[in-house]
Amino acid sequence: MNFQGYSHLLLKLLNHMVYLNGFGLFFFFAGCGIKCKEIPMELVFVIDSSESVGPENFEIIKDFVTALVDRVTVGRNATRIGLVLYSLEVRLEFGLNRYTTQQDVKQAIRKMLYMGEGTYTGTAIRKATQEGFFGARTGVRKVAIVLTDGQADKREAVKLDIAVREAHAANIEMYAIGIVNTSDPTQVEFLRELNLIASDPDREHMYLIDDFNTLPGNHVSAAVNKCLGQNIPTFVQGWVPCCFYCNYLYAVAKLHAPALGAESRWGRGWRMPQGRGTSPAGWGMHPGGVVPSLCQGGRPRWEPPPP
Numbered sequence: 001m002n003f004q005g006y007s008h009l010l011l012k013l014l015n016h017m018v019y020l021n022g023f024g025l026f027f028f029f030a031g032c033g034i035k036c037k038e039i040p041m042e043l044v045f046v047i048d049s050s051e052s053v054g055p056e057n058f059e060i061i062k063d064f065v066t067a068l069v070d071r072v073t074v075g076r077n078a079t080r081i082g083l084v085l086y087s088l089e090v091r092l093e094f095g096l097n098r099y100t101t102q103q104d105v106k107q108a109i110r111k112m113l114y115m116g117e118g119t120y121t122g123t124a125i126r127k128a129t130q131e132g133f134f135g136a137r138t139g140v141r142k143v144a145i146v147l148t149d150g151q152a153d154k155r156e157a158v159k160l161d162i163a164v165r166e167a168h169a170a171n172i173e174m175y176a177i178g179i180v181n182t183s184d185p186t187q188v189e190f191l192r193e194l195n196l197i198a199s200d201p202d203r204e205h206m207y208l209i210d211d212f213n214t215l216p217g218n219h220v221s222a223a224v225n226k227c228l229g230q231n232i233p234t235f236v237q238g239w240v241p242c243c244f245y246c247n248y249l250y251a252v253a254k255l256h257a258p259a260l261g262a263e264s265r266w267g268r269g270w271r272m273p274q275g276r277g278t279s280p281a282g283w284g285m286h287p288g289g290v291v292p293s294l295c296q297g298g299r300p301r302w303e304p305p306p307p
Contacts, residue, residue, distance in 0.1 A: 042080055044083065044132035044144045045145050046086070046125060046145065046147070047084065047086070047147055048086065048147060050087045051087070053149050054114075056212075058114040062109050064147070066106045068145070069105050074102040075100055076100055081105050083108070083109065086120055086121070086127075087115040088120055089115060089120075092132060093108065095131065096132070096133065120153055121146070121163075122152055122162065125160070126158050126163040128172075129163070129167045141173065143172070144172050144174050150186070151189055152193060160193060160196065161196060164196055173205070174197055174205060176197040176198040176207070177207045178194045179209050179210070191208065
């Protein structure tokens, strides 16, 4: 996979974390000007530092993780970040309450030391569940990103499937990123483990690349920058204030668009039947059929109506 291919993978990952599920940010329109508002989230990285990774690749992993941290707003009322580092030893590098700024989180990641030795992925996931998410805010989305380059160690006392069940039972949304060469004879079994770790649907939570060298340094795709530069609205579950175009006049209304399954596509607009006008360019279409139909007294009627 070349760099461009990896950039697409990173964008795809962030699509599901940022666009669809409210990872860090959502956007609303007030007075038809874009503003940014935070959606709280608890995020824990689970990072493989085993012998097969190697010290040079470990530095690439740190670059990757800090690039993701750059895409969220860290704070007590925004995204809080924890990190578990593992090989045969499993360490909670820092918990959710430790750092309150993006810069502090990135500095802590930069200071992490390579460990070497085995791959106790099950133990690491259990530590993330029990300690990494300790103190998580009630009702706030919990996300874990597991990054590993090999199968869980067979000597491990904590079985991977049990640890994963515990995480899922704790309502932790699991993303799995695996690095393995396509010619590796263990690839099939490794892929099975990644699918086991990932939350459903797997295609939205599991990502496989074939070379550490395809991980980005300080570059991310232009599309990700565009989104996080507040150019693309993100749909979130519930009622969100927004602007729409009604009878060729802007007005403030409320939009219902479930987070899962929504999509944002720059340059598409809401379809408004019966020639009643079109929305500003840049709105996304919702595949579930939630589109405005009629403008009545400056208010849209949604079709189908929201629950």
